[in-house]
Amino acid sequence: MLAFVTVGSTRFDALVHAATTTDVLKALKSKGFTRLIIQCGNSDVAKDNVEEQGIQIEAWRFKPTLQDTFNDASLVISHAGSGTILDVLRIDKWLIVVPNPTLLDNHQEELAESLSKLGHLKATTVSGLADTIAAFDPATIVPFPKYDGTKFRAIIDEELGF
Amino acid sequence: MVVTILFALLGLITATILRLFFVLQRSRPRPPAALNAKRTLGVFLGSGGHTSEALSLISALDFTRFTTRKYYVSEGDHLSISKAKAFEESKFPNSRNFECIVVPRARRVHQSIVSTPPTALRSLFACIKLMTMSPLLGASTVPDVLILNGPGTCLILCLAVYVSKFLGLSAPRLVYVESFARVRSLSLTGKLLRPLVDRFLIQWPEAAGRSKKAEYYGILV
Known part of the structure; x- marks a missing residue:
């Protein structure tokens, strides 16, 4: 089973660092994970191409699309960017988001909190990551609504007299 | 003489x-269109999300x-152009019935507030040329609807549309969708944009x- 940590196009040193700590690796192992891929963006990763706590760790900075890795992963751990959240929830993957506290005037926290209240994902902090993984119960996750373009189409049709 | 000028000005x-x-x-939505009426879609691609x-x-x-x-793209945003092309390719393989139109940015990321006005003005002139002047000269057409999702440059596009409206020229219906974030x-x-757009x-x-x-119909993206 693969866990995928992603920070998108941003820099999020604390999350990238936390991903390879013993606590997080142990928590992943306890959930049956054997592989961890870290897309570290503009942050530097401490461990790459090693096996620790029974988890094979691999890291890279960017790829043109993350969609393939999202598809392969069972669990995605991400910064709370809205694009990543939509991409992951739309393919029904388990998602843990960690809003970046160093960003000023960002609305990641609001979005993460609201989606977490609706049960679509778990929101946590860097220090709470290991515990959140260990406590992750897929049975409590509410499936995210599928894309429905009919509402927007109806508005545009109305505006243009279709 | 002075009085005449004053009155004229007034x-x-x-x-x-x-x-x-x-x-x-x-303004009201367009009246019912014929079943086979063809329309032009305009959409602003504001980069990233x-x-x-x-x-x-x-x-x-x-x-x-x-x-x-018609896809309106900010200057230098090559990624959005390739995304628009990929989108077109997926919908209409080999279609040529679309264009990507580059708009100068209203404000660059991290640009200081002081230096923003000239940049925004340059952007406004370019948008007026796009939305008002060149359709007036018959060099291009105006979309029937313009879909906007942010960020700042779409305000400038919107202002240019208002120049057309002011002059009584054809203008697109304006639909703004606030980001899911x-x-x-x-x-x-x-x-x-709220007071300026139709929806x-x-x-x-x-x-x-x-x-x-503001209208809410759930998540639209």
Whole structure:
């Protein structure tokens, strides 16, 4: 089973660092994970191409699309960017988001909190990551609504007299 | 002589205010279109998450009606151009009925407030040329609807549309969709555009406070 940590196009040193700590690796192992891929963006990763706590760790900075890795992963751990959240929830993957506290005037926290209240994902902090993984119960996750373009189409049709 | 000029000026100002007042009134949707009526779709791709949301929004539209598509892209945003091309390729392989139109940015990321006005003005002139001048000269057409999702540059596009409206020229219907990322408050672009657009859609019920204009139909992207 693969866990995928992603920070998108941003820099999020604390999350990238936390991903390879013993606590997080142990928590992943306890959930049956054997592989961890870290897309570290503009942050530097401490461990790459090693096996620790029974988890094979691999890291890279960017790829043109993350969609393939999202598809392969069972669990995605991400910064709370809205694009990543939509991409992951739309393919029904388990998602843990960690809003970046160093960003000023960002609305990641609001979005993460609201989606977490609706049960679509778990929101946590860097220090709470290991515990959140260990406590992750897929049975409590509410499936995210599928894309429905009919509402927007109806508005545009109305505006243009279709 | 002076009195005549003063009266002329006063008349001009009154006419301008009356015209502005008229233009700012909420206009009605287009009357029912013929079953085979062909329309042009305009969409602003604001880069990053804005581009993804905009493409997701338009993906379910009736493309048998929108025989021409115009994608407005910020200067230097090559990624959005390739995303628009990929989107077109997936919808209409080998179609040539679309164009990507580059718009100078209203404000670059991290640009200081002081240096913003000249940049924004340059952007406004370019947008007026696009939306008002060149259609007037028959060099291009105006889309029938313009879909906006942010950020700032789409305000400039919107202002250019108002120049056309002021002059009584054809102008697109303006539809703004606030980003899915805005849960409890509007973006600055959203706040500025709200009085100007024909439809203002939000994706979280509390994003626009008690605004009567904002419409909520759930997540749209």
